[in-house]
Amino acid sequence: MTHQLIHQITVPTPYAVGDVHCYLYMGEKVTLFDAGVNTEEAWEAFQQQINAIGLEPSDIKQIVLTHHHPDHTGLIEHFDQLEAIYGHPLTDLWLKEDCEYFQHYLAFFDQLYDRFDVPHQFRKIDKTVENAFKYQGNGRLTDTILEGDVIPGLPSMTVIETPGHAQSHLSFYDRESGSLIAGDHLLKHISSNPILEAPLVGEEERPKSLINYRKAMKKMKDYNIQEVLPGHGETFHFNEKLIDHRLKRQEERAEHVFEYIKEHRATPYEVCQYLFPKHYEKQFGLTMSETIGQLDYLEAEGKIKSYTEEGVLKYSPCKTLSY
Ligand SMILES: [Zn+2]
The missing domain is CATH 3.60.15.10 (Ribonuclease Z/Hydroxyacylglutathione hydrolase-like)
Incomplete structure (x- = not known):
């Protein structure tokens, strides 16, 4: 110090x-x-x-x-x-440990993971809390x-x-x-x-x-x-360069996700499996957080769109949707 x-x-x-x-x-x-x-x-x-x-x-x-x-x-x-x-x-x-907030928190993740098509064995949000x-x-x-x-x-x-x-x-x-x-x-x-x-x-x-x-x-x-x-x-x-470097690395990771979405209309769970084939089972919460982060980013950038099919969220590239 x-x-x-x-x-x-x-x-x-x-x-x-x-x-x-x-x-x-x-x-x-x-x-x-x-x-x-x-x-x-x-x-x-x-x-x-x-x-x-x-x-x-x-x-x-x-x-x-x-x-x-x-x-x-x-x-x-x-x-x-x-x-x-x-x-x-x-x-x-x-x-x-606010009761109202955590009841809402768990119910929210239940619904969210239904929409993300996450199998039940990975839904451990109650354990995390x-x-x-x-x-x-x-x-x-x-x-x-x-x-x-x-x-x-x-x-x-x-x-x-x-x-x-x-x-x-x-x-x-x-x-x-x-x-x-x-x-x-x-x-x-x-x-x-x-x-x-x-x-x-x-x-x-x-x-x-x-x-x-x-x-x-x-x-x-x-x-x-x-x-x-x-x-x-x-x-x-x-150093400001550190910030630029981190942002750029994240954009590169997002690009990798975009390449995948261009080929496959996919659920968040499928994207997570693709991105983290070795880690998603053991570190589901962290890998899903990273995955949905990249999907949010690509959606905000106008590169991909989400839609719901039989209650499940899917992502597709924007161009294909506009045909
Ligand atoms: Zn922390």
Whole structure:
């Protein structure tokens, strides 16, 4: 870490992604950005590392969360002098395990997977939600924050909404140092998965995660970002070329999907099998999220169209439909 104001704390997770970072910001109020995962191992590792810099858990006065995923909210219950926990309103629905929202969430995926023609053995969204509840933090937000808000006690730290990987995702830009606390929005070596989520109760359309992710990536160019402090992997120097490169790679992947659709009118499930023949069975949620992201993108670009046949969604190239 080059920035003396910010300490990186790294804890293990039970997930394939490996370790997750939290960041301690030694501002007017000692603030913790993200809170690891809810396991004993993570809490042990966390305590050891803050002790090593001369702090106790009770020195932490506020927590700010980048997004609702359990490897970022897990340890929020452990701080007895806490004055506030900030995050996106959607993060609070997860922490609260909001009944109405999750009934709607599961029903939404049931219907969606019917339309995507997904076989029943891959429909494990209830398990995914259960697993998130198991490892996420016990507690609630005290306040919600949105685009342009300044973190109380940290006057140079601004909130940037960066939905895509999660619709609740926020990043935090420190105007003075140029550091960006990026959560899972920007990682050094890979693009984050644009995870498929249900819309909010009362909203008709599901969020288009990949399209949102692209917008949020482009938005990074509006700030004078120097160092990126990500949720996983190494910290790195920000470069606009990284954004261009990521967007271009995604467009290339979309082109690959387009070539397939030109030859085959296909359901989302068929496209997913084609794109990820080795991985779709074991990592269905992630591979389907990536697939539907590319389909949304191609549809928004006017290259493909969707239509419904016997209750199942299919995609075809635009030109063929216009004959
Ligand atoms: Zn995440």
